[in-house]
Amino acid sequence: MACTGFNRRSFAWAVLIAVVLVARANAIDIFLEWHLTLDTTLKPVTRDQPVIVINGLFPGPLINATTNDFVHVNIFNDMDEPLLFTWNGIQQRLNSWQDGVSGTNCPIQPGTNWTYVFQTKDQIGSFFYFPSINFHKAAGGFGSIRVINRNVIAVPFPRPEAEFDLLIGDWFYDSYQNTRALMGTPLVAYHAIPDIILMNGKGPFGNPMSKSYESFNVTQGMTYRLRISNVGNALSFNFRIQNHQMVLVETEGSYTDQIALDSLDVHVGQSYSVLVTANQNAADYYMVASPKLVNTSEFTSLVGIGVLHYSNSVSQVSGPLPDGPDPFDLDFSVDQAKSIRWNLTAGAARPNPQGTFNVSNVTLSQTFILQSSVADLGDEPRYVVNNVSYRTPETPLKLADYYVNGTGVYQLDAFPTHYVNDDAAYGVSVVTGIHKGWIEIVFMNTLDAMDSWHLDGFGFYVVGFGNGDWSTDSRDTYNLYDPVVRSTVQVYPGGWTAVYAFLDNPGMWNLRSQLLKHWYLGQELYVRVYDADPNPAKESPPPENLLRCGIFSSPPAPAPAPASWT
Template sequence: MMTIQVKNVSRLCHAKPIVTVNGMYPGPTLYVQEGDRVLVNVTNHAKYNISIHWHGLRQLHNGWADGPAYITQCPIKTGNSYVYDFNVTEQRGTLWWHAHIFWLRATVHGAIVIMPKQGTPFPFPQPYQETNIILGEWWNNDIEELVKQGNKLGLPPNASNAHTINGKPGPLFPSYEKHTFAMEVEQGKTYLLRIINAAIDDELFFAIAGHNMTVVEIDAVYTKPFSTNAILIGPGQTTNVLVQATKAPNRYFMAARPFMDAPLPIDNKTATAILQYKGVPTTVLPTLPLLPAPNDTAFALSYNAKLRSLNTPQYPANVPQQVDRHLFYTIGLGKNPCPTCLNGTKVTASLNNISFMMPQIGLLQAYYFNITGVFRTDFPDKPPIPFNYTGAPLTANLVTNLGTRVSKIAFNSTVELVLQDTNLLIVESHPFHLHGYNFFVVGTGIGNFDPKKDLAKFNLVDPPERNTVGVPTGGWTAIRFRADNPGVWFMHCHLELHTSWGLKTAFVVEDGKGPDQTVLPPPKDLPPC
């Protein structure tokens, strides 16, 4: 059993405390092996309620351990504890955990490393060593207070003060010279980097000066290896890369900065860390990598197009070939009246014109115990009024309905979901995360999805398998999955700002007929509301 304590600790150089786990930022790494049963005792000493999500773990029949507050559990109140009890089944690789209430995941997060079963090698060259690289953001002020101020005014909170690599922004930020992560390597050795994007609101480019990276895994699923000089990684995603230390012994910068190809202000803050060859003096000035331009759409699209499932007999890509349920969700931003807000309106976000309202009791509890009046199962399979999704005027503002409405899915049915961006108010990319499942990204494109021509281009052989996928700016993404995990499963944009505006929903996957096809009973220590 792992014990973690969530508490407020003082910041370095700043008076206001932050919320951390076991006093660490980022928090401790959870090391497990495929097939393990895991128990994590979480005790909350912070002033905020807390819940922890084990991002990417499927939690088979066991949504009680998934973690999103008011979806699968009520939060752990200050002074209370909850034991997350779950099994790691047929998964191996890099995932992560984070707070799943308010904006607390800004500082409450850490890596999950799942090693293969004993005696099972990686399907790529064995690295000499491995290192976790967690990309994040940093605020000098209490992020929750900034969010509250923004909500009162109907505005987004202030942007982060810095981006970080393993909690440190690097020497490019004034007064942060001592806060730099460094990784020592030996000439001729191969290293595995487990890269996690824990940022709140930014897709990020990542590169290492003078070194190519070989991508071998995404979201804890092995991929066909390919070499690249940079990667793109969205919030919630993980990417494993191999790096060969075969360059001239020197000090090289690792760097991360945001990707933003929407007509919005670009956050151009670059976080740096150092790849240090053994024996090179620390006085040597590192060289910077050539990162893609912040708005380099072409690189983003070409990089994602290279991602393919390994699809071998040992690690097959079981892509659903037939579809039982077709879903089409439009992503929209709108303005609703707000008399107390600065401009008399506040921004809302919606799927199929529905902005999701969080309930006051966990949806899984309401579903399991048949508590009525908590949610409705009439979320529409398609938008109520079709329109030119990416060609409508930016001033268009469709009526947005507020509600706790979810989709009911039959057990073991196959689902195809097309997520369509729109240019209502703004056109922007969106990283969507589905809890409880992996899915196959069978297609993506720019503009409006056209079933007549786009279906023919779907990759149904070796598409990338993920738990979090980006919907491109002004475009669409299609995913497929088999609904073989009963329970209530959250789906939301992993840009925290958009989630807080209502860009989220949930699936109620019905029980099957067999004893291993039903939701497990709730644990006795499940936090009360």
């Protein structure tokens, strides 16, 4: 006899509750209440522009969690536009319903609230959150996420005296609404350059536009951890501290081999942890973030400047800013990127050494070759992937996938993942990712700008970088021994980047450019990783507070029982 829909769902929820109870055994629940408003009085620089604040804060509150904790974020939308939040690098294990992008969630409407519930399952590290639709990220609304180790897992460096979160990013003087509207203008869309670089929402030290500047207080002789994130919209930057070296220890949830650096390139969407020892004379020292591929002699405000202040300092910062690498020297950047390796002997979220999970002997199930470029579609400037520009449907893909198998919203595998369309076109690009298969993704960048790519739900094993076109012979240059694992990877102008990922996380996952105008103008697609087993231990069912929109503005009919349950 076939199980009824009611009994099937009841059994599924019972299994889910049992799974959650086991997962909660070593975790806590963190409850947060956020009120999102558009503040016209809090000005990072002396310009009239609205800033998205959370509980009156810009940047927003720190989310401080431990591996496997459950985070509940009740978001009240007090703005006049719908919004969503995404948790950059938090993998949402088994639960893309909480991912907070247009393909997985209906937006939170003005005057309403909705609670995200996600688990920092099997993760540690430095991440950040931000609003994901309507160009909101250009107005703020971002903040730091720390996921710290469980007590039973050793951290591979001595405990620092303190930790600082440093959110650095480019910023437009104009309102996000005006900048968003100009994205329909080809000249602006392709060539717009931000106006200034902020550190933790504050302008550069010494800049007449700045209302304040960022400063960290340190004690001579002590070591500190800086968690640095590029929360900007367009520009990679090089970060350095006057007269101080940094020791790289972590990037987006992976402990790295510890290397000493005079400066560090951080690309849009990326996060790093570095250790800095206050081992200089008691004084104040510049912290500098200067953009890549920009002549800062022409754009002087595009140099972010803060201060490292020794507690017993009696002198202010002085002298010239510390020199960084030539911003147009991509060889330096590539060489540094290749030197960032996974620490194979360190434990992280689990007691097993990271090197237990490696790619030296994997068998690839799929290869995607994704070429980024620009196109004019009906006089609209658009960014394209393999000549396809993503156009967001009114119905989130995840809802359509769960209730009607995508019918009427998208067609699976309708667009190419390994060749370029002859003609540029709009499309709702959703492609198959083979569950529990290894995928190779090659990002090719025909643009004259740096790009960054991110896949929700997974980590990238960054196996290779190269110039020109990728070919199968390029695999001979891959590092398959200790490639670092991270959630966002840069792609250099005129070059390619290759990554591996293990698709063990069922769901509908956003694969996107992290550059805001690229993403807003179509440079994204979705990877559908499907497991036919309805056991909620493998993928969570829709949350009880599920928002509905598009073709599901009214509650949809229950999904039919899979054949395997009859």
